[in-house]
Amino acid sequence: MFGRITSVLVLLLGDGSWPAVGEPNVWSSELSPIADVHLHYSWDQQEVTTPKEAIQRLEDNNVVLAVVSSTPPELALELRELAGDWVIPLFRPYLEPGRRHSWFNDTRVLEAARNALASGKYQGIGEFHMIAGHGPSLKNPVLQGLIELAIEFDVPLLIHTETSSHRYFLPLCKRYPRARFLWAHAGGLLDAGQVGALMDACANVWIELSARDPWRYIHSPIADTEGRLLPAWLALIRRYPDRFMVGSDPVWPVENLHAWDEPDTGWERLGEYLQFHRRWLNALPEPLTERLRLRNAQRFFRNDGR
DSSP: OOOOOOHHHHHHHTTSSSOOTTSOOOSOSOOOOEEEEEEEOOHHHHTTOOHHHHHHHHHHTTEEEEEEEOSSTTHHHHHHHHHOTTEEEOBOSOOSTTOTTTGGGOTTHHHHHHHHHHTTSOOOEEEEEEETTTBOOTTOHHHHHHHHHHHHHTOOEEEEEESSOGGGTHHHHHHOTTSOEEEGGGGTTOOHHHHHHHHHHOTTEEEEOTTOSTTSSTTSOSBOTTSOBOHHHHHHHHHSTTSEEOOOOOOOOGGGTTOTTSOOOGGGGHHHHHHHHHHHHTTSOHHHHHIIIIIHHHHHHTOOOO
16 A cells, blocks of 8 residues: 555545545445455554454455455455355465565565465465565565565465556566556555556456555556546456455554554554545446445355355
8 A cells, every 4th residue: 555645635525426435324224245456454453453453454345355465464364264164364484574575585574474375274376565776576486486486375465566657567477477466555646547457468467456545556546536447447347347346444544554653553544544445436337336345355265255
């Protein structure tokens, strides 16, 4: 997740179309079953949200399939052990806090990833960050090794790119056509045209729309202030109706990520994040809504949920 709260946020929220984060939801009283494919339960969230509380929030929001990664990676298993098979843990290659920008230089990662997948406790790899100008390079052996492990164990990879162009990701998905990539945040700052260009080129890339809401990626919206999908995004989803999913990415505050002296209270915002998606989903034809809300995730992760 990437972004910084700025004065633009005030402008977006100033007309009252969106509730401030933390305010009660008033958009819809009906909560259809939904798959959340981008959740975290990390060390700084555990300080304020117990595993039992996290599961209760998922159930209260009628999340029936939950994909979770964590730092350190074993924390995601606590949710799976408590709730059951509808929680899908991913192995995140951040073996301890502070590895977000250096995981690809950690020589322990590949052995840990192999052991994690071989244990059967993890059903994928990610979320991990690739940052243009910082790393990893496409030739990095840890990155290459993780992708090869995902192909070997036939599990997906949740990948987060921070870049101004889809071309940063393009060589990777072309080089590994057997890998199943889930692109976090629909490329983050990228618009529908760039996301569509990558989807056109790589049939092995699926898209999730977490954090593309009025509170995080505020400079690259997918919906207007009334909650309707913008025309370009609607056209892209209609073009690839089986390759889009939704998620919450329960991280807060976004302007001070992973602060050593401040816990992450993102789980307290889960309802607001999911309600943003429910609003635009409910405006789509029901067969399309059903795919994005649940069916695509069930097929991609090979899990029917609860």
